[in-house]
Amino acid sequence: MKTILLICYAQVVEFVRRILFLSNSSMRLLFIPGMNRMRKFNGIARSYLQFLRAKHRVPAYREFLKSKNFKGPSFKGLLPQLHEIPETNKENYVKIYDIDARAIGGRLPENEVIIDESSGSSGTATNWARGSFERKRNAKMIQFGIRNLFGKEPLFIINAFALGAWATGINVAMSCVKFAKIKSPGPDTVKIENTLKQFGKKHKYIVMGYPPFLKTLVDQSGIDWLEYDISFIFGGESMSEGMRDYLMAKGIRKVYSSLGASDLELNMSGENDFTISLRKLIRDNKKLQQCLLKFGGALPMIFQYHPADFLIESSSKGELIITICRPGYVSPKIRYNLHDRGHVIDLKELYAIIDKLNIDRSKLVKPQTDLPILFHYGRSDMTVSFFGANISPVDINEVIFLMPQLAAEVSSYCISAPEDESGNKNLIIHLELQKGLTKETAAHAKIEKEFFSYLATVNQDFREALRMTGKEQENRTIVSFYSCMQGPFANKDNRIKTKYIN
Secondary structure, three states: HHHHHHHHHHHHHHHHHHHHOOOOOHHHHHOOOOOOOHHHHHHHHHHHHHHHHHHHHHHHHHHHHHOOOOOOEEEEEEEEOHOHHHHHOOOHHOOOOOOOOOOHHHOOOOOOOOOOOOOOOOOOOOEEEEHHHHHHHHHHHHHHHHHHOOOOOOOOOEEOOOOOHHHHHHHHHHHHOOOOOOOOOOOHHHHHHHHHHHHOOOOOEEEEHHHHHHHHHHHOOOOOOOOOEEEEEEEEOOOOOHHHHHHHHHHOOOOEEEEEOOOOOOOEEEEEEEHHHHHOOOOOOHHHHHHHHOOOOOOOOOEOOOOOOOEEEHHHOOOOEEHHHHHHOOOOOOOOEEEEEEEEEEEHHHHHHHHOOOOOOOHOOOOOOOOEEEEEEEEOOOOEEEEEEOOOOOHHHHHHHHOOOHHHEEEEEEEEOOOOOOOOOOOEEEHHHHHHHHOOOOOOOOOOOHHHHHHHHHHHHHHHHHHHHHHHHHOOOOEEEOOOOOOOOOOOOOOOOOOEEE
C-alpha cells in the first residue's frame, strides 16, 4: 500500500512539474522559499519510483541487486529508507554491465540518443547514453539557470568546452541554441579571439569552458577584456577564489561554475552570487571554516541544488552518493557514487551557525531561494600523499593564485610523489610556463620555500608534515618549471580536462 501511494504521489509531482516547465515564469514556482520539506519528500518519492523502475526494467540493475541479495528498502512511516539500497559506481556497475544492459528494456533506443564519453582524466574513457526526454528537460533547466544569472538580454554564447565525443561540448551547444546565439569553436584561443573581434563589442558574451583554458584565453589573447561585456561559466573542475579574482581583475564581468558529471548529468547544481559570497566569507573566517568544512586543504566549491531533481547523500567516507530523481532517463542512476567528496547543509542550519559565531548576515548576498547548499571538494582519488598529508590539485591552484607573479606566469600544473631508491617519498610540483617564458626568464625560478610556506597555510595536514620532517623536507619538496608543452606537459590535450596527478 505504501509503495502504491508513493508511486501515485510521484506521478502527480511529475505531472505538475511538466506544467510548470511550460515557461520560465512558471518554473520559478519550483524555487520559491519555504518549500524545502516538500521538495525533499518529492525527491525521496521520485527516487523510490526510479529505483522500482530500474529494478523491474533494467536487466543490469536487476542483476546487480540480485548479486547483493537486495529486494527493496524498508519503510519508516511513509518514507522508504533509501540509504539501505546498495551503492553503484563505475567499478561495481558500469564496468561490469554493458551499456545496453544498463538501459531501460535492456537495449538503447534506435534513435534520438546521443552517445558521449567522459574525458578519461582519471582512467579509461567511458561511454554514456542520453535520450531525448532527459536532454530536453536538462536544456530547459540550463536555460532557466542562465537567464536567472544574466537576465533577459540577448546573449552570445561561445562554447569553449571540448567538442567531439566528450559529454559537455555537444550537450551545451544543443541546450543553449534555443535561447541564444551560439558558436562552438571549442578550446581554441585564436578562433575565440577572432570571433570577439569580428562580432564586436555590442554583444553580451558568455564564454563556457574548463578553468585552465579560460585562464589561458585571458592571458594569451590580444583582447582588451575591459572593453567587452564578457562573463565566464566554467565546469569540469574547481576554481580558487584567487583565480576568480584574477579573471575579474582582467575585465571578466562575472564568473560562475556549474557542477555536472558525465556519469550522471550536466548542471546538477550551480553557483550564484549568494554561494560565491558564502565561499569568500568562509575563506576569510577561520572559525566558520572549522564549523562548516569537513575536509582539510583548499576551499570546496559551494553550490545550491534542487533536492526534488537530485537526491544527494554522503557516504561514511564523505563521498557523494547521487540519485537522479527525474523520470525518462535511458539509463537510470540509483545511489551512484562518483567518488567525489562532499556534504550538504540546509540554509537554516547555515544561518544558525553564522548567528552563533556572531557573523553579520549582511556579509552574504541575500539568496534568491532557500535550496540546500552543496559543498564539493573534488574527486577523492585526485590526491597524492606526503607524510600523511593528502594534497590535491585544488590546493596547488590555491597557492598559485596566492602568488600574483606566479599566477601570471603559469599556465598549468601537476603533482607527483615519487619515492627515491631508499624509499623516501618526495613531493614535486610541476609548473608549466606560458608560451615565451623559460626557466631562465621566469621571475620565480627559485621559489620552493615561499611556495611550500603558502601550501602549509592552505593545507593543515601538510603543515603538520613539514613539522614532522623539519629541515629534511627541504630536499624532498621541489618545484620544477617547464617551458610550454615540455616535460610532463608534452602530450597535453587542451580539448579535455587536465590530468593533474603525474
